[in-house]
Amino acid sequence: MTLIELKKMMMKAKKEDKIRANALMMLVDTAQKIAKEKGIEVDDKVIMEAAKKLSKMAKESIEAGMEDAKKELAVYEEFLPKTLNEEETKKIIKDIINEIGSKNIGEIMKRLKSRGDVDLALANRILKEI
Secondary structure (H helix, E strand, C coil), rough: CCCCHHHHHHHHHHHHHHHHHHHHHHHHHHHHHHHHHHHCCHHHHHHHHHHHHHHHHHHHHHHHHHHHHHHHHHHHCCCCCCCCCCCHHHHHHHHHHHHHCCCCHHHHHHHHHHHHCHHHHHHHHHHHHC
C-alpha cells in the first residue's frame, strides 16, 4: 500500500466515520515519522511498523477504559499481518530449535521477530514452557 492510497482511505473515512478517519490520520502521520527517521520512503513495511506501534498504544488505551480505542485498534489491525496461533507458533519454535541445534532464546526470538507474523509475547511464554 502506498502513502497516497492510505491518504485516500483517510479522506473517504472523513465523510463516513470520524474515529476511523482519525485512526488513519494517526497511521499516516506515524508512518511518515518512521520513514523520515530512517531516511526512507513510506512503504508497506513502514505502514505495518506504524500500525504495530499504534495498535500497542490502542490496546493500552482499551485497558485504561477508552471505548473508542477498540475501533482504532480494529483499523490498525487491518494493516498488520495475521499472527500465528499457539499451535503454529509452537511448531515454528520447534523447527527453529532443530535448525540451530539449541534453545538459544535470543537467536530464536530474533528469527521469530524477522518473520513478522508471530506474537512475540506468546512465543516468549511458549519458550519458557519448553
